[in-house]
Amino acid sequence: MGPRLCIDVAAPAELAWDELVELSSWPRWGPTVRSARLDDGAGRLSAGAHGAVQTAVGVWLPFRVDDWVDDGPRRSWSWRVGGVPATEHAVIEQGPDRCRVEMQAPWWAPAYLAVVALALTRIRRRAEAAVSR
Numbered sequence: 001m002g003p004r005l006c007i008d009v010a011a012p013a014e015l016a017w018d019e020l021v022e023l024s025s026w027p028r029w030g031p032t033v034r035s036a037r038l039d040d041g042a043g044r045l046s047a048g049a050h051g052a053v054q055t056a057v058g059v060w061l062p063f064r065v066d067d068w069v070d071d072g073p074r075r076s077w078s079w080r081v082g083g084v085p086a087t088e089h090a091v092i093e094q095g096p097d098r099c100r101v102e103m104q105a106p107w108w109a110p111a112y113l114a115v116v117a118l119a120l121t122r123i124r125r126r127a128e129a130a131v132s133r
Contacts, residue, residue: 002107004088006100007120011127013099016091017075019123020101021045029122031115032056036063045077053081078104087116097131 009016019025021044023036038051047068052060061082068077076090088104101123105112 002105003110003113004102004104005113005116005120006102007124008094009099009101009124009127010097011099011124011131012097013073013075013091013093015127015130016099016101016123017070019126020077020089020091023051025126026053029119029126031118034058047077076102087112099127101127 019029023038023043023045026033026036032055033053034056035054036051038045038049040049042049045065047070048065050062050064052062054060063079063081063086065077065079066085067088069075070077073093074090076088078088079086085106087106088102090102090104092100092102094100101120103116103120105116
């Protein structure tokens, strides 16, 4: 794949995972995402899911989940957007109230790491805020 960034989160892994798989959350942490939808109408990503993501400039691109692991201490998914391999997203449990969120950019898109870094910071803020509610 390519370069990977990670961030430690003071929240249970399940909260961070929810951020990554609930499509309604994507625009809240993804700087390049305005909206997303699944072809089957579900609101939660799953293995083999396919749909479309609306970019920040309004263009809709089809996507498909390629790899999916949702059991064990490391859960992850990766996708193709517009037919091109895109980011991998992962949550690693580090105890009952801590986890690490990782994103890996494609090798050909190192400039996208700035977007990934902002997304990780937003995910951490949202997951940690959910703990205090």
